[in-house]
Amino acid sequence: VKVLEEFLSNPKLWRYGYDIGRNTELKSGTLYPILVRLAEHGWLETHWETTEVGRPPRHMYRLTANGMKPAREMVKVVSKNLPRNLVLDGVRE
Amino acid sequence: MIMTLRRITSRLLTLAAACAPTKFAEWARAMPGELDYVEDDWSAFFWALGSIGVLLRFSTIQLLLIPKWRDKSMIRQTGQVLLGAVVAGMVSMAGSLVCMALLKVVGLQLSDVRMSQRLIFIFLLEITYVVIATAQWRRRRFVSVGVSLAGLAQLASVVLTVTRFVR
Numbered sequence: 001v002k003v004l005e006e007f008l009s010n011p012k013l014w015r016y017g018y019d020i021g022r023n024t025e026l027k028s029g030t031l032y033p034i035l036v037r038l039a040e041h042g043w044l045e046t047h048w049e050t051t052e053v054g055r056p057p058r059h060m061y062r063l064t065a066n067g068m069k070p071a072r073e074m075v076k077v078v079s080k081n082l083p084r085n086l087v088l089d090g091v092r093e
Numbered sequence: 094m095i096m097t098l099r100r101i102t103s104r105l106l107t108l109a110a111a112c113a114p115t116k117f118a119e120w121a122r123a124m125p126g127e128l129d130y131v132e133d134d135w136s137a138f139f140w141a142l143g144s145i146g147v148l149l150r151f152s153t154i155q156l157l158l159i160p161k162w163r164d165k166s167m168i169r170q171t172g173q174v175l176l177g178a179v180v181a182g183m184v185s186m187a188g189s190l191v192c193m194a195l196l197k198v199v200g201l202q203l204s205d206v207r208m209s210q211r212l213i214f215i216f217l218l219e220i221t222y223v224v225i226a227t228a229q230w231r232r233r234r235f236v237s238v239g240v241s242l243a244g245l246a247q248l249a250s251v252v253l254t255v256t257r258f259v260r
Contacts (some may be wrong), residue, residue, distance in 0.1 A: 017127045026145030028124070031232060033150070036120055046119070058130065059123030 001078045004071040007063045014060035043067025098134040106141040106222045114155040129197020170235045215251050
């Protein structure tokens with residue numbers, strides 16, 4: 001849900017793995033299986049982006065139009081079921 | 094030349110990616126590519142470790158789920174080969190027990206039995222395996238394969254023992 005929330009924070013933006021991992025505080029061992037599953041279900045689209053010469057292309061990800069709706073619903077449902085003093089990315093003061 | 098941590102990390106991850114199943118080839122290519130954008134060496138190292146773990150998991154899952162292993166007939170055939178090996182093992186044990194009992198009756202110890210006499214016993218066992226394997230070949234081919242394999246393994250072990258004994 002953290003990953004979905006991260007994608008939903010700016011749905012049109014293409015993101016790369018390490019960036020998502022840093023923002024969600026998820027390690028690569030947790031993040032990649034989630035990304036693979038999302039892509040397999042068609043919620044995520046991927047593309048390769050070449051940034052600088054001499055650097056390998058980056059694999060970029062963003063939510064598909066089909067993935068946007070269920071992702072929003074899932075985030076909503078999970079947020080609803082969390083205790084009042086908690087939000088997804090930490091403890092609310 | 095001392096390799097930097099970053100280079101070791103990169104090589105390890107590239108190696109793991111090369112071994113990844115084709116289904117995950119795109120992801121396996123994405124992981125080493127990501128390393129160049131991680132700022133410090135240790136973060137890159139830990140990021141790579143996690144990625145290697147994921148690739149290993151993918152490979153294991155793929156290996157367990159490939160259709161030929163899910164195929165019921167394949168499982169049944171493997172079971173029959175094992176059954177054949179178990180049958181051969183039981184024949185061997187029964188033969189050994191009978192021989193031990195006979196030795197006891199005659200009042201001899203195992204050490205009293207000469208190598209040539211032991212080889213005759215093994216020869217008889219091998220003949221029994223051949224008879225069972227031939228008899229089962231038409232009806233239970235895989236059981237027969239199991240018996241033959243066990244017989245061959247036993248023969249190989251005997252040849253090794255005799256070679257050592259002769260030396």
